[in-house]
Amino acid sequence: MAKPSKENTPITEHLAYLLAQANREINRQLELRLSKEGVPVEQWRILKVLSDGNGHSMGELADAVLLNHPTLTKMIDRMVSDTLVYRVQDPNDRRKVLMFISDRGKVLSRKLNSLAVDQEEHILESYGDKSTSELKRLLESLIDSSN
């Protein structure tokens, strides 16, 4: 019996493709909601991370919000112009810049969170509680196993 070859697997069966497709779709939906406040998904992430009130360096932020450094720098430039966040030089390591959320940023962050929560709840409804938490668990473990 011939050993089953994976060479002709349709693209829709590749994990990489399924992840890209699911991510694209969920992201599109989230984008749609956040557009009510005229804010891209990445800015929601940035505000969410910073809303712990602590200072976060650019490198740390870039990791957390899944952007590479130059892209983050330029996005932060815009957010500083919009007075949503501000930069402070790290006194302990003057190479670093610490980012903080402003009061205006906090107000916006609350609105965005509520839009994001809306979406999560919408997913829970149409996709189910069980599937959602199981999917989250598997994704976390995939991410873990990739490091």
Next chain:
Amino acid sequence: MAKPSKENTPITEHLAYLLAQANREINRQLELRLSKEGVPVEQWRILKVLSDGNGHSMGELADAVLLNHPTLTKMIDRMVSDTLVYRVQDPNDRRKVLMFISDRGKVLSRKLNSLAVDQEEHILESYGDKSTSELKRLLESLIDSSN
């Protein structure tokens, strides 16, 4: 007892974020392998879809490979220059353009598939057979429920 508020959920617990993170990581790994042939992930997808030998319209292709139309048009322009694919006007509907894979494209496609299969096997090893198929199942069903 206070009703649990989701407003302060850390970003790492949002499905949208987990999907983005997992997708980024898996995509990065795939990119790394395909870079051996100097080809971006999207071109692998295009070649894979076209390797059924049939003609596919630009719209159909754009859906299948998760690119929007103008981006696809420009990527196809490059691939035509590299003689990996070619355009034919659809005789039944002259608004449409049918894309076909060339012989050179087929040769490249085989190499790319083997690199992609390598990755899937690597994932199976580190992440496990069971988890992988379960994750795929859940992703498919999430995508379904989003349409």
Next chain:
DNA sequence: TTGAAAATATTGAATATTCAACAATTGAAG
């Protein structure tokens, strides 16, 4: 049959992202 609306693909301008080079600071070896 005609004319307006829809579908399909491309183009060019505006934006955004990425890559490589740079500047500043820190760490660490000699």
Next chain:
DNA sequence: CTTCAATTGTTGAATATTCAATATTTTCAA
């Protein structure tokens, strides 16, 4: 101490993506 390598963040040029406008063809209603 001094010097050289590593770390951190930004910049500018090169690329890539997106949005809006366009051209072409088809569909379909009047």
